[in-house]
Amino acid sequence: MIMMKPVKQMDVKAGMSANELVKEMAGSGVMGAGRIAKAVEIAEAMIKQKDCKMFFGLAGAMVPGGMKNIIIDMLKNHFIDVLVVTGANLTHDMVEAIGYRHFQGTPNIDDKELNTKHIDRIYDSFMPNDVYEGLEDFFAKHFDDLAKEKLTIKEFLWKLGSIMPAGKPSILRTCFEEKIPVFCPAIADSGIGLMIWGNLAKGKKIEVGVFDDLKEILSIAWDAKHAGVFYVGGGVPKNYIQQAMQFSPNSAEYGIQITMDRPEPGGSSGAELREGISWGKMSKQGKFVDVICDATIALPLIYAALKERLGKRN
Amino acid sequence: MIMMKPVKQMDVKAGMSANELVKEMAGSGVMGAGRIAKAVEIAEAMIKQKDCKMFFGLAGAMVPGGMKNIIIDMLKNHFIDVLVVTGANLTHDMVEAIGYRHFQGTPNIDDKELNTKHIDRIYDSFMPNDVYEGLEDFFAKHFDDLAKEKLTIKEFLWKLGSIMPAGKPSILRTCFEEKIPVFCPAIADSGIGLMIWGNLAKGKKIEVGVFDDLKEILSIAWDAKHAGVFYVGGGVPKNYIQQAMQFSPNSAEYGIQITMDRPEPGGSSGAELREGISWGKMSKQGKFVDVICDATIALPLIYAALKERLGKRN
Amino acid sequence: MIMMKPVKQMDVKAGMSANELVKEMAGSGVMGAGRIAKAVEIAEAMIKQKDCKMFFGLAGAMVPGGMKNIIIDMLKNHFIDVLVVTGANLTHDMVEAIGYRHFQGTPNIDDKELNTKHIDRIYDSFMPNDVYEGLEDFFAKHFDDLAKEKLTIKEFLWKLGSIMPAGKPSILRTCFEEKIPVFCPAIADSGIGLMIWGNLAKGKKIEVGVFDDLKEILSIAWDAKHAGVFYVGGGVPKNYIQQAMQFSPNSAEYGIQITMDRPEPGGSSGAELREGISWGKMSKQGKFVDVICDATIALPLIYAALKERLGKRN
C-alpha cells in the first residue's frame, strides 16, 4: 500500500511564533497550510544548499502592497542572488525613495471621484498622482548622467540605485549596494519608462539594449552548481528566470511559487511548477511547491518562519 | 481630500509571534494582509461585545484539512454560539472520533490506482475507504437509540455527539457537551445520511423533520441583542445563517468570511459580505471583511493572533 | 512517442451557428475551448446512450442569472432524469412563477441605498424585496394543503409544482408535470424554508422527513444500467448526486461539470471529476470534463450546440 502520513489536526496556542504556527501547518500537511509549510522547508533547504544561486521573480503590486522591506531584507541577507522584477515595482520603490507614500484605500469607491482628486487606485491602495511630478524632477536632474554611456538594463538599474536618495529603504539602492544583479526586461513598460520617454520626447537620447542582459543572466544560470527559483507572482519575472533555467545545463532543484492565478487557462503566470520539468526548467529531482495564496499573506508568513529557523544568520 | 493612512511597509523579524506578524499586516493595511488583520480586529471586537451571538458557518473539507482542533477550541471557548456545518465535516469528525485518520496525499496521482487500493481522495488528502465499515458498525449499534423518538436535526446531532467515543477530540461531542446548537440542514447529503439510508433500506424508521430547526435558529437570531457571523467557506452553512439574519430584527454587526470563491459568477458562496446589507442580513453600520484565502492558511493565522490578543481568557 | 493530435487554429466566420463554433473549439481541442467542445460531445453521447439516467445538479443563482428556460427545456426534453437543486433556485423559480421578475443591476453600488429602496442584490442582478410578501400570501393560502399529509421533500416539491400558477414557465411545475424527481436536501435553507418557518411560528405543523428521499435517489441510481452526471455549480446538489453514485453498483460513465471554484482548497464544489474515480463515484472507463467557466456563458453555448446536434429530437 501507498505509505501514508496522517494529517495531524493543527493546535493553535496564544503567543505561538510564526514558525511554531508553520510547524503545525507542516503537521497537517495538506491544502494551503501544507503548501505554506513546504515552502518554508524548501526555502530553508535552498539557503543552506552550498553553491546554490537563488533567482527571485517579483511581480504584482508588491510595493503598494507593503512587501518592500521584506524584499530588501532578503536582498541584504543574500537570500536573493538574482532579482527579476516588473518595472512597476521599481517605479513604486523609487516613488517611496524620493519621499512619497502609498495609502490605504478601498475598491468600493467612485473612480471618477478619485480621478478628480488626483488619486490613482491600485485595488485597495491609493497613490497620489503628483508622484509623477516628483519622478519628472528626478529624471530631469539625472537623465544626462543616466544616458551618458551605453548600458544594459541591469547597469541602468544599478546606476539608478546608486543615485537613490539615502535614508529611505529602497530595493533599487539595495541591489546596487549589495551588487545583486537586477533584471527588468520590460523596463519600458513602467513609470520609469514613461520618464525616459519624456526626455526622449525632448530630443534627448539614451542607449539601453533590450537583448543585452541575456548574456549575464544566462551566464549566472549556466555557471550555477545548484539553482533555486522563488516566484512572487508570474508575468515576465517568472518567465525570464524560467527560460534561463531551460537553457542552462543545470535546471532548478528548488522552487517556490506564490500565485493566485489558475493553471487551466494556460498562461505562464498560473502554470504549476511541475510543468517546468517537461521543459527542462525544473530538475526531475527538484523540490517544488505552488502556494495558491495572496502574496501579501503568504510571503510574510513564510519569511517570518524562515527567519526564525535560520536564527543567528540574520 | 480623502483622509488617508499610509501603507507601512511590513517588517518581519525572527521569532515574532503570530499576533506581531498580524500587527505588521495591519500596518500595511491593504490587499490580503490588510484583510487578515481586519479579520482579527473584527473577531476580537465581536468576542468582546457584550450580548453578541456568534454564528459560525463551516463548509469545505475542513476536518481532512486539519482544522478540527481549531473549531473545537473555538467551541470550548464559546467563541461560537451557533454552529452551522456541512454533513461532510460532521462525517469526517465522526470518522476520526471512531478511530480512523485522514492522510497526507497528492492530487498528482492516478485515481484509478487509488480506487483499486480503496483510498478516497479529497484533493491532496486521502481517506481509507474502510471508514465506511466503521461507520456502518457504529450506526448498526446505535440506530435504534438514535431513532427512538422524533427529533430535530439539532437534537439528532447532539444525540450523536453524546455517543461519540470519549477520548478523541470531536466537534460533535463538543457541541453536545458545551450545549452549543449545531445545525446541518443538508444532513442527508453526507456519509451520516448514507448510514441512515442503509438502515432505512433494511426497513427501519427514523423521524427527523427537515424544517423543524428553523424555529430554533430564527429564535436565537431574533433574540440576539447583537449578532456576528463568521464563515469558513460558503454553501448551505453561510446561506442558512444569512437567512436567519435577514428575517431577524437585528442584522449582523460583525462579519468575517474566508473564501476562495469569486463573486462575479453570482453564487452565494463567493458573494461579498457587503451584498448582505441590501438584504438586511448585514447591518448598515456593521464591520465586515472578506478574506480571499485558503481557509487552512487564514483560519490558523487569524485564530493564533486572536488567542494572543484575548490572552488570559483562554 | 505519445500519439498526438495537432491544435487546429480556430476559424471564426460571420453567421456561424453555435455548433459550428463549438466544432472549431473541438478542432483546437485545448484549454477552455477544448473543454466546451468535450462537454458537448459527452452530453450528446450521454443522451444517445440507451438506458442512461442523467442526474443534473443545479447550484448558484441560475434563475436570477437567466438560465431558467434552459433548465425547463432540458427537463421537457427529458435530458434530465433526476434534478437535484438548491432551495434558492427553487425560490427564485417560484418568485417568477407568481409574477415577479429579477432585474439587471450592478455590483458597483452602495448596498445601503439598495436596502433603503428594498432591493436585494445578487451580484449584478436585483430582486425587489416585496417578493417575500407575494411568497407569504402564496404560502398562507396553500400551507394547509401542503401540510395535510407526511411527505418526502420530493413529494413536497411536486405538490408545490402542482399548484404553481399556470402560464409562467417554472422549473417546479415542469418537474411535476413531467414526473421528474426533484430533490432539494437543504430545502429549509431557502426562501421556501423561511415561508414554512413563518407558518410553523404561527403554530402550524408540517411533516417532511429530512432522510426520506435517500431511498428514492439511491434506488434510481442503483437500478440505472448507465448513469451520467451534469453539474452546474457544486454545493449540495453535486455532492448529493456524487454520494448516490458512490453507493451504487454502477458509477457514472459520463460527467460534465461547469464551475468557477478552484480544486486546491479541497472543497467538493471545486473538486475535479476525476477525483470521483477514487471514491467509486465515477467509472474508471468514464468520460468526464471539468469546464472552468461562468455557467451563464458555458451552459447556453453547450446547450445550443447540443440542440443543433440532436436536431429533430427537439
Add this chain to the structure above:
Amino acid sequence: MIMMKPVKQMDVKAGMSANELVKEMAGSGVMGAGRIAKAVEIAEAMIKQKDCKMFFGLAGAMVPGGMKNIIIDMLKNHFIDVLVVTGANLTHDMVEAIGYRHFQGTPNIDDKELNTKHIDRIYDSFMPNDVYEGLEDFFAKHFDDLAKEKLTIKEFLWKLGSIMPAGKPSILRTCFEEKIPVFCPAIADSGIGLMIWGNLAKGKKIEVGVFDDLKEILSIAWDAKHAGVFYVGGGVPKNYIQQAMQFSPNSAEYGIQITMDRPEPGGSSGAELREGISWGKMSKQGKFVDVICDATIALPLIYAALKERLGKRN
C-alpha cells in the same frame, strides 16, 4: 426608484447563430452572459466609431490555445490598429510559421516522462522541443540581416515578419504586411530572445533599444481622436497600453478585458478596467466591460457574434 430592466430568461434554439446566442445573453444581461453581450456591443461601437484607434493587448498562451487565426483575421480587418503582445505568443507564431505544430495534450501526465520524450507542456497543449532547432536554424540564417542596422523593437518585429515563410498564416507576417505597429516590450523574455542570445554568445552583435518604441506608441495614442482598448490577458501588453492611455490627452473611451485573474491581490492583470478611470487611463464617459472567462471560450464567441453584426465589412 432605480430604473431597472428585467432579466429575460434565455431561450436556446437548435441552429441559432453565435450572434443570436449572444443576443439572448444580452436579454439576460447579468453575470458572465451579460458581460459577453456587453463586450460584443462595445467592440461593435468601437469599430464603428470614426477615427478610433484600437489598441489590442495579447497575453497568455494564445497560439498554443488555438487563437492565432482569430488574431490574424482581426488584423486583416484592421479591427486592431496597434498590437502589443508577449514574446511567447510571437515565438509560438514563428514556430508554426516555420512549419511546426502545437498538439492536444493533458495536464494529467508525468512531466518527467514528457521531458524524456522531448515534449514541452503548456497546461494541456504540447510542443515538441525540437522547435528550438528549427528556430536556431532560422536565426542562424537571418541574424546578420536582422542585426545589420539599429532598430526599434517594432522595426525588428516587422523585419522578422517580412522574412516569415509565405503560405503559413502568421501574426508577425500579417503585422508587417498590413503595416500594423506591433510592440513587444519584453521581447528578450521569449524564445526569440533566447535565439538572439545564442548569436550574441557567439560574439555577434545587435542593436535594439529598449526604450525606443515609447515615442511611437505614445504618439499614436496622443494623436488618436478616439481610443479603444481590448485586452486578452493582462501582463505587459495590458500595462503598456494602459500607460500610453494615461499619458495621452484622450483616454480610452471603449474597453474590453478578458481575464481569469482576480482583482483582489492587486496586480495589474486582474485589475478591473474601471480602476483605470482614477489614473486617467480610461475616460470617465467610457464604456467598459471585464469578461471573467477563459479567453479561448470568450474571444471566439465574441468575435463570431461581432463578425455577424458587421456583416459585409468582412
